[in-house]
Amino acid sequence: MKPMLSRMILVAAMAAAAVVPARAHHSFAIFAMDTEVTYKGTVLEYRWINPHTHIIVKVDPGPGVDARTVGTWDIEGGSTNIMGRQGWNRATYKAGDPITLVAHPLKDGGKGASLFYAIRADGSRLYHDIARPKQAD
Amino acid sequence: MPGWIGWLESTRLSAGMRDITWLWPACESLHFMGLCLLIGGAGFLDLRLMGFMPKVPITSAKAFMPWAIAGFAINLTTGSLFFIMAPAMYAFSAAWWAKVFFIVLAGLNAMFFETTQGARVLSLGPGEDTPVAFKIVGAVSLTSWFAVLYFGRMLPYIGTGN
Amino acid sequence: MLQRLQDSAFSQWVVGSDSLLAYPTILTLHTAGLALVVGASVVVDLRTLGVGGAIPISALRRAFTILWIGFVINLLSGLALFASEAADKGAKPVFYVKLALVIAALAVTSVLRRTTFGAADDSVGPTGAARVLAVASLVLWGGAIVAGRLMAYI
Numbered sequence: 103m104k105p106m107l108s109r110m111i112l113v114a115a116m117a118a119a120a121v122v123p124a125r126a127h128h129s130f131a132i133f134a135m136d137t138e139v140t141y142k143g144t145v146l147e148y149r150w151i152n153p154h155t156h157i158i159v160k161v162d163p164g165p166g167v168d169a170r171t172v173g174t175w176d177i178e179g180g181s182t183n184i185m186g187r188q189g190w191n192r193a194t195y196k197a198g199d200p201i202t203l204v205a206h207p208l209k210d211g212g213k214g215a216s217l218f219y220a221i222r223a224d225g226s227r228l229y230h231d232i233a234r235p236k237q238a239d
Numbered sequence: 240m241p242g243w244i245g246w247l248e249s250t251r252l253s254a255g256m257r258d259i260t261w262l263w264p265a266c267e268s269l270h271f272m273g274l275c276l277l278i279g280g281a282g283f284l285d286l287r288l289m290g291f292m293p294k295v296p297i298t299s300a301k302a303f304m305p306w307a308i309a310g311f312a313i314n315l316t317t318g319s320l321f322f323i324m325a326p327a328m329y330a331f332s333a334a335w336w337a338k339v340f341f342i343v344l345a346g347l348n349a350m351f352f353e354t355t356q357g358a359r360v361l362s363l364g365p366g367e368d369t370p371v372a373f374k375i376v377g378a379v380s381l382t383s384w385f386a387v388l389y390f391g392r393m394l395p396y397i398g399t400g401n
Numbered sequence: 402m403l404q405r406l407q408d409s410a411f412s413q414w415v416v417g418s419d420s421l422l423a424y425p426t427i428l429t430l431h432t433a434g435l436a437l438v439v440g441a442s443v444v445v446d447l448r449t450l451g452v453g454g455a456i457p458i459s460a461l462r463r464a465f466t467i468l469w470i471g472f473v474i475n476l477l478s479g480l481a482l483f484a485s486e487a488a489d490k491g492a493k494p495v496f497y498v499k500l501a502l503v504i505a506a507l508a509v510t511s512v513l514r515r516t517t518f519g520a521a522d523d524s525v526g527p528t529g530a531a532r533v534l535a536v537a538s539l540v541l542w543g544g545a546i547v548a549g550r551l552m553a554y555i
Contacts, residue, residue: 130257130325131257131260131262151416152416152424153395180398181395181424181425183421184395186419191419192417232327233327267550268550271432271435271546271550272546274436275440275443278437279436279439279443279444280440282440291463292461292463294457294459295456295457298455299455299456303444303452306443385436388433392428392429393425395425397425
């Protein structure tokens with residue numbers, strides 16, 4: 103019964119994924135959840151901890167780098183349990199790794215953001231939770 | 240189901256509430272207070288039904304239920320606000336559905352007690368142990384509300400469960 | 402010192418383990434303990450304020466047992482939670498506000514237990530002072546709940 107229920111929920115989630123940008127975050131109110139910014143830089147710290155994972159990313163200026171993303175950012179994820187189910191683990195990144203993250207920045211302009219997904223070297227995405235981008239029109 | 244979730248999240252009501260930064264933490268605090276009223280008041284009734292605190296007159300077992308119901312009302316309200324602000328976060332969560340299941344179970348259990356066991360309450364003598372039906376109703380209720388608490392607190396960790 | 406506590410192997414297990422039995426369970430136990438402590442307090446305080454007047458005061462002494470069980474659960478789970486984030490939470494005033502409120506609430510509870518609920522005679526009801534303490538108890542526990550929740554935000 104339980105695997106069936108899980109499968110039903112997964113199917114519903116995938117079906118809804120096309121249109122629903124879900125919030126998987128308790129303090130999402132402080133982030134601009136309708137805004138997506140890409141942070142391309144280097145991992146300073148990869149904190150695989152509960153209740154929230156944190157990836158500290160240093161973005162240096164350079165060609166193709168959005169100027170407003172330059173600096174050191176605290177990109178907050180969800181619980182290790184939820185992220186683990188999306189394919190993350192404690193060794194997915196480590197200090198010194200190059201990283202590209204898409205996240206929702208803090209509304210107050212501080213150097214923090216809420217993780218949406220990571221873009222891996224092979225172009226695949228590692229999502230924070232079940233939320234998926236809105237389908238392009 | 241997917242359509243209405245996206246619709247709800249796109250409403251001005253949902254977005255507007257999300258814009259009030261302190262609203263979510265305030266609802267959380269109220270939700271915790273509500274659960275204390277609920278578990279305190281209903282827990283008292285449940286324990287008495289199970290035969291504990293025999294010196295409490297059986298006719299007084301529901302003395303704190305108005306407060307338990309107030310706690311439930313607070314939590315239903317704050318819970319609804321959470322759902323309106325972040326429908327997808329709950330609708331796709333196995334933990335949340337488990338929580339709903341146990342709330343419904345507690346409600347059905349209470350209805351069963353109210354509709355079939357009422358007369359037995361009045362006929363119970365002082366110092367007399369409670370009948371088995373009472374004990375089962377009390378145990379199911381207490382277990383259900385703690386299960387609701389469990390799945391509620393585990394939401395950010397169990398999530399979809401998948 | 403708090404940093405060493407936060408960096409200890411135990412603390413790292415609490416926050417770093419992928420098991421649901423680590424942080425998630427410890428946090429949920431803390432919530433269950435809270436329900437026991439404040440739930441039992443609600444019953445005791447409301448009775449002191451006159452709700453359920455037909456209930457003999459002495460019949461509710463058991464409620465304090467539940468309260469203390471809940472408190473022990475929260476003391477232990479609270480120590481584990483604090484240790485895991487000792488340096489971070491230890492630097493936040495809201496944590497100390499919460500502790501102060503909990504200690505004050507426990508003090509009020511102890512007085513109620515010894516006076517109103519320790520009385521040999523059930524026919525003497527709660528005094529005016531006891532009623533004030535009952536209100537104080539509800540307010541202090543409510544405050545502790547809010548302070549605890551705010552620890553995640555400020």
